[in-house]
Amino acid sequence: MLVVMKSHATPEQIEAVCAHIRDLGLRPHPLPGAQRTAIGITGNQGEVDRGNLESLPGVAEVIRVSKAYKLASRDVKEEDTVIGFPGTDAAIGGGNLAVVAGPCSIENREQAFAIAEAVAAAGAQFFRGGAYKPRTSPYAFQGLGLDALKIMAGIRERFGLRIVTEALDNESLELAAEWADVIQIGARNMQNFSLLRQAGRLRKPVLIKRGMSATLDELLMAAEYVMSEGNYQVVLCERGVRTFSDHARNTLDLSIVPALKRVSHLPILIDPSHGTGRRDSVLPMARAAVACGADGVMVEVHHRPEIALSDGPQSIYPEQFAAMMNDLEQIAPVVGRRLPRSARAAATAS
Numbered sequence: 001m002l003v004v005m006k007s008h009a010t011p012e013q014i015e016a017v018c019a020h021i022r023d024l025g026l027r028p029h030p031l032p033g034a035q036r037t038a039i040g041i042t043g044n045q046g047e048v049d050r051g052n053l054e055s056l057p058g059v060a061e062v063i064r065v066s067k068a069y070k071l072a073s074r075d076v077k078e079e080d081t082v083i084g085f086p087g088t089d090a091a092i093g094g095g096n097l098a099v100v101a102g103p104c105s106i107e108n109r110e111q112a113f114a115i116a117e118a119v120a121a122a123g124a125q126f127f128r129g130g131a132y133k134p135r136t137s138p139y140a141f142q143g144l145g146l147d148a149l150k151i152m153a154g155i156r157e158r159f160g161l162r163i164v165t166e167a168l169d170n171e172s173l174e175l176a177a178e179w180a181d182v183i184q185i186g187a188r189n190m191q192n193f194s195l196l197r198q199a200g201r202l203r204k205p206v207l208i209k210r211g212m213s214a215t216l217d218e219l220l221m222a223a224e225y226v227m228s229e230g231n232y233q234v235v236l237c238e239r240g241v242r243t244f245s246d247h248a249r250n251t252l253d254l255s256i257v258p259a260l261k262r263v264s265h266l267p268i269l270i271d272p273s274h275g276t277g278r279r280d281s282v283l284p285m286a287r288a289a290v291a292c293g294a295d296g297v298m299v300e301v302h303h304r305p306e307i308a309l310s311d312g313p314q315s316i317y318p319e320q321f322a323a324m325m326n327d328l329e330q331i332a333p334v335v336g337r338r339l340p341r342s343a344r345a346a347a348t349a350s
């Protein structure tokens, strides 16, 4: 159910409706929009009695939301969600493209700082780096854990980049939330419902990667788990799905971008690195991602990919990243967007 408030409803009227919903044993989710506030209701098993709600002061109408995902749906919030980062001009969603770049894994301080310096100089606003790695083999490099989080905190300090890192379980979630700016839930954990709920109790943006065989509805239901706990700062990420194609690691499903934009207000990033698994495919698919309306890209960058401890073959060189930024800057205006680049990057851009 969704309570749509009148455009001139006062904050007191909105709070009174929320209190009424809580009295019914349900959970209100006030979602302010440009025109009016809508209040999503969750926790009900069947129909909510709309009679009393409709007669409360400031209420315009009460609507039944028929989709399985509610808070993630455009029915509940028409405007695109824009996630800001206080104290910076970085954002995910809206007119500015978000670019997240960095190595698959943090391997040591020198490696991480060298890559961070290069991506910051090219204009990235977000740095990615794995501290806790979900590896297919238990014998493969598993990440530096807390040491990696501390290295990335140093990178934020030095280069002003916002930090994106993956949490694998409840323990790493707590640590990542303490040290990073955006918590990534990986493809393998997209349906780890207890982890999603736990992430929903944070007040930090959560980036959810699409599971390798997840449908659009399943991806949005993962977002719904986080939002149902009161955390509305959710970013979706397409990173390729499993198909019969064997020319690439995964099949990057760019058609999910317009499909998601139709039904959801949440921002969507594209990861052409895991989406293709090949360095030479990253640039063309990053260009295509922006062209088809994605809110930005997340790419793996390594200055020495031949000795990377994970995902070297799909990691692009810093010079390739800089070239990609120049291309995205040119494509962005065609789709009504802008690529924001720091003053430092602008000075070094060709």
Ligand code: PEP
Binding pocket: 104, 130, 134, 185, 186, 187, 188, 209, 239, 274
């Ligand atoms: C990653 O971003 O490094 C990663 C492991 O991604 P995914 O969960 O999409 O495989």
Ligand code: MN
Binding pocket: 104, 105, 274, 300, 310, 311
């Ligand atoms: Mn990786």
